[in-house]
Amino acid sequence: MDNDRLTVLHTEASLGFGGQERRILRELEGLDPGRFRGLLVCQPDSKLGAATEERKIPTIRLKMRSAYDPLAFAQILRLLRRERVDIVHAHSSRDAWLAGAAGKLLGIPVFRTRHLLTRIGGRYVYTHLTDRVITVSEDVRRYLISRGVSGDKITSVPTGINFKRFNPARTDLEDMRARFKVPRGSFVIGIIAVLRKAKGHRYLLQALKILAPEFPQLKLLIAGTGPQEQNIRTLIKELGLEEQVRMLGHIEDVPSLLRALDVFVLPAQEEALGTALIEATAMGVPAIATKIGGIPEVLGDAGLLFASEDIDALVNHLRILMRSPELAARMREQGKARARELYDENLMIRRTEELYRKAVGADT
Numbered sequence: 396m397d398n399d400r401l402t403v404l405h406t407e408a409s410l411g412f413g414g415q416e417r418r419i420l421r422e423l424e425g426l427d428p429g430r431f432r433g434l435l436v437c438q439p440d441s442k443l444g445a446a447t448e449e450r451k452i453p454t455i456r457l458k459m460r461s462a463y464d465p466l467a468f469a470q471i472l473r474l475l476r477r478e479r480v481d482i483v484h485a486h487s488s489r490d491a492w493l494a495g496a497a498g499k500l501l502g503i504p505v506f507r508t509r510h511l512l513t514r515i516g517g518r519y520v521y522t523h524l525t526d527r528v529i530t531v532s533e534d535v536r537r538y539l540i541s542r543g544v545s546g547d548k549i550t551s552v553p554t555g556i557n558f559k560r561f562n563p564a565r566t567d568l569e570d571m572r573a574r575f576k577v578p579r580g581s582f583v584i585g586i587i588a589v590l591r592k593a594k595g596h597r598y599l600l601q602a603l604k605i606l607a608p609e610f611p612q613l614k615l616l617i618a619g620t621g622p623q624e625q626n627i628r629t630l631i632k633e634l635g636l637e638e639q640v641r642m643l644g645h646i647e648d649v650p651s652l653l654r655a656l657d658v659f660v661l662p663a664q665e666e667a668l669g670t671a672l673i674e675a676t677a678m679g680v681p682a683i684a685t686k687i688g689g690i691p692e693v694l695g696d697a698g699l700l701f702a703s704e705d706i707d708a709l710v711n712h713l714r715i716l717m718r719s720p721e722l723a724a725r726m727r728e729q730g731k732a733r734a735r736e737l738y739d740e741n742l743m744i745r746r747t748e749e750l751y752r753k754a755v756g757a758d759t
Contacts, residue, residue: 532689
């Protein structure tokens, strides 16, 4: 403990900077400085590490070669002692094994956030190297219970967003339609997601192919980068959709892009929560998405859901929304209200802080 503050060490072995890493950054930035001191352990080439260093968050870079790296384990063990760490909070498999084992050896409470809905290789790290598991949705919590992890040690703390940033009333947002030369009168569909197969971009493109002759004003903006980029570009060409689709690459100014959309579509085949849907609805964008994973929790009655890979259902939802301005207006208001009620990042951070203090027996 540092001057009556709890020292919380977050660990992250991944090199990327997606939704998982952004959540860790928000959790570190948002800690009450009067009660907590936050640190990060990450890989030497970590993009998250660059972000935390830029924000003056203490960052320790060390190589985590595998879940059984003896050198990394020894380094983490020394770090926990030197920094007098009160809470270890791991986020990926490799660092969960290393930091979890080190924390357990020293009697330090170990937390593990499960950010994904993908299959876990085994439950040992959750049952033996973790004292408290945090999941990003109730659906992920139910999955872990089904794999034999005790529900008593799992708490769902949904990912929250910054409502000052995702505020449709902002006057400083860029006109993205003008930037990307979207013709006037277009009905703009958007998807912001890593270009992975599980995000289902191909189903949205196939739906667009069906609708394009009926609605020539349709445009699709695809934001993001990832391993499926070339396959998506090839499919756009094969379907003859070059005039309807814009591939935007990475977009940092997500709020401005969201304001340019008439509807946000996420045809994912697996999704632990769907933070992009929270951001879209907070900006007043009607949302259509698959009814899998944590997505129904996010949208509730504020969005339109369809079965994964059901292109006809997606086509029907888009057709209905384009023909019903009243429905779109109602979805905008319901989505904004639901996002603000359930997914404020301040709520996420305060709930996590309460779990930390409870773990060490501190008054909340």
